[in-house]
Amino acid sequence: MTGPFNGEAGVRGHRHLDLELIDDASALTDADPGGMLRATASAGAQVRESAALAAEANLEAIADEGRPRAVVVAGVGTAGRTGDILATVAGARCPVPVLSHRSAGIPGWVGVGDVVLAVSASGRSPEALAAAEAAARRGARLVAIGAPDSDLELLADRARAPFIPVPRRAPARASLWALTVPVLLAARTLGLVKVNEADLAETAARLDLDADRCRPSLESFVNPAKSLALDLGNSVPIIWGSSSLATVAARRFADTLSSNARYPAVAGSLGEANRGRVGLLDGVYGGLAEAARDIFADPDEGAADPTRLRLVLLRDGGLSDESDDQGEPLALEERRADAVQALAERRGVRVSVVTAEGGSPLERLASLVAVPDFASIYLGLAHGLDPMAVPAVSEMKELSNR
Ligand SMILES: O=P(O)(O)OC[C@H]1O[C@](O)(CO)[C@@H](O)[C@@H]1O
Numbered sequence: 001m002t003g004p005f006n007g008e009a010g011v012r013g014h015r016h017l018d019l020e021l022i023d024d025a026s027a028l029t030d031a032d033p034g035g036m037l038r039a040t041a042s043a044g045a046q047v048r049e050s051a052a053l054a055a056e057a058n059l060e061a062i063a064d065e066g067r068p069r070a071v072v073v074a075g076v077g078t079a080g081r082t083g084d085i086l087a088t089v090a091g092a093r094c095p096v097p098v099l100s101h102r103s104a105g106i107p108g109w110v111g112v113g114d115v116v117l118a119v120s121a122s123g124r125s126p127e128a129l130a131a132a133e134a135a136a137r138r139g140a141r142l143v144a145i146g147a148p149d150s151d152l153e154l155l156a157d158r159a160r161a162p163f164i165p166v167p168r169r170a171p172a173r174a175s176l177w178a179l180t181v182p183v184l185l186a187a188r189t190l191g192l193v194k195v196n197e198a199d200l201a202e203t204a205a206r207l208d209l210d211a212d213r214c215r216p217s218l219e220s221f222v223n224p225a226k227s228l229a230l231d232l233g234n235s236v237p238i239i240w241g242s243s244s245l246a247t248v249a250a251r252r253f254a255d256t257l258s259s260n261a262r263y264p265a266v267a268g269s270l271g272e273a274n275r276g277r278v279g280l281l282d283g284v285y286g287g288l289a290e291a292a293r294d295i296f297a298d299p300d301e302g303a304a305d306p307t308r309l310r311l312v313l314l315r316d317g318g319l320s321d322e323s324d325d326q327g328e329p330l331a332l333e334e335r336r337a338d339a340v341q342a343l344a345e346r347r348g349v350r351v352s353v354v355t356a357e358g359g360s361p362l363e364r365l366a367s368l369v370a371v372p373d374f375a376s377i378y379l380g381l382a383h384g385l386d387p388m389a390v391p392a393v394s395e396m397k398e399l400s401n402r
Contacts, residue, residue: 011391013262013384017233022226022382025217031381034388036260037216039174040373043366044208046177050166051200054185057162062141063189067096068115071192072140073183074101074131075119078172079146081255082119082183084248089184089361090193091244098192104130112139115190117183121172123150132156145182162186171388173259176252176369177207184362199360206363210370224354225374228312229261231352232379235310236285237263238277240270241368242337243316243328245361249368250314256376260387263379270313270336271328278340281347285309290348311344311351313337314368318356 021027028037073083083100090098101107104127106116116135120128123146132152135142136159144156148165156163164182169175181200187193213224220226239254241247247269254267268277280286289306315337317330344351354371356364380387 012386015234015383017230017382018384019230019382022230022378023219028216028378028381031384032377032387034170034386036174036377036387037374039169040377041211041215042169042174043177043211043370043373044204044206046169046175047181047200047204047207050164050178050181051185051197053166054164054182057143057164057182059143059162059164059186059189061162062115062143062186063191065113065141067192068141068190069113070097070099070110071115071117071187071190072099072101072106072110072131072135073117073119074106074128074135075179076102076125076127078176078255079119079121079125079128079179081176081248081252082180083117084251085180085365086183086187086193088244088248089195089365090187091361094192096192098187101131103127106131106134106138106140110135110138110140115141115143115186117186118142118144118146118152118155119179119183120146120150120152121166121169121175121179123147123152123166128152129155132159132161135159136161143182143186145179145186171259171390173256176373177366195360195362199362202358202360203363203366206358206366207370210367211374214371214374224371226378228352228354228371228375229378229382231350232257232263232310232312232375233382234305235308235350237265237310237312238280239265239267239312239314240273240340241268241314241316242270242333243318244269245318245365246314246316246356246368249365249372250312252369253312253314253372253376256373257379259390259393260376260385261379261383262385262390263376270340271333274336274340278343280309281311281344281349286349287347293348309349311340311349312372313341313351313353314372315353315355316364316368318361318364 080102087098118128118132142161146152239250241250250267254265257263357367
């Protein structure tokens with residue numbers, strides 16, 4: 001079926017990629033009525049704004065009792081991703097465990113001596129609310145991060161816990177940076193992560209620069225997000241990160257591909273994939289599909305192009321300390337990334353590479369997130385989808401809350 005699909009739940013879209021739309025800035029704006037492109041372009045501003053908002057919260061209160069036993073970041077979806085970001089930015093040298101907790105409440109062992117960061121963009125996810133309540137009840141130190149005037153703020157007030165507001169900007173995935181910066185700054189107050197003012201300023205500047213390079217008025221041959229979207233069109237993306245930092249970016253890309261473009265994606269760490277999932281390159285959507293493809297076939301004569309993988313390799317290349325046993329040596333990560341590219345190319349599987357830029361881990365992460373974020377939106381728009389509204393998510397909430 002290539003025509004538009006109008007489902008019961010207001011699902012619209014088409015299987016083919018609308019190549020003309022991609023390079024028509026005003027058509028792109030019309031196809032994005034909720035302003036997802038604009039919201040995503042605010043990433044740099046989010047970093048600056050949330051750093052200022054965090055400075056106004058009384059975060060020092062959580063440092064009075066000294067270093068915690070563990071930090072639990074409680075939240076789901078994008079809010080949950082901020083815990084992964086904290087863990088990777090804190091790195092292998094982080095003196096205490098950092099746990100991303102993605103279901104309701106908090107683990108049984110959490111109590112006095114631990115810190116719980118309850119994160120929810122809307123300030124009303126049952127998971128984050130239950131975590132905040134449980135943390136207060138068990139005497140753990142609590143910081144709440146979410147929408148102002150929300151249930152979460154109320155809970156924080158009641159528990160006399162610091163609250164950092166996240167200006168409302170639906171949907172949550174468009175607020176990644178507004179959610180992440182308060183999490184990092186709370187952890188910095190506890191002495192767990194090194195993020196200084198220059199790192200924040202440079203990260204914000206990097207996000208601004210990438211938003212400019214990915215703007216709708218810039219055509220696909222010079223716009224890295226549009227060209228990545230075109231690379232991925234009608235493929236099954238496999239996204240592997242070369243380092244732990246790049247793996248967080250890979251998982252974020254899978255999140256935005258599924259929500260903005262409604263594409264399935266396999267995402268993970270190359271360090272782990274090379275012991276198993278790398279076998280996908282040999283399989284029915286990998287080498288076998290490439291071998292069966294007739295490059296001279298005329299698509300107008302009904303020759304079906306098999307569904308194929310597209311490998312997206314997120315390469316970090318950041319400085320890692322090879323003088324001790326903290327984390328993996330950079331040379332090994334780089335060798336693995338070169339190897340998987342060679343493996344894909346030998347099988348005819350096409351590869352897109354995004355390479356991190358910048359000095360600090362936060363800026364490098366930003367450089368691996370920004371272009372893929374925009375690419376997922378352009379890909380959704382090219383299929384006639386509204387990247388902002390995901391009917392299946394609303395329908396799921398409605399059906400499961402009955
Ligand atoms: O950050 P919140 O508002 O708690 O929402 C959690 C998740 O739930 C969703 O709103 C979907 O229901 C996601 O978009 C979001 O990441």
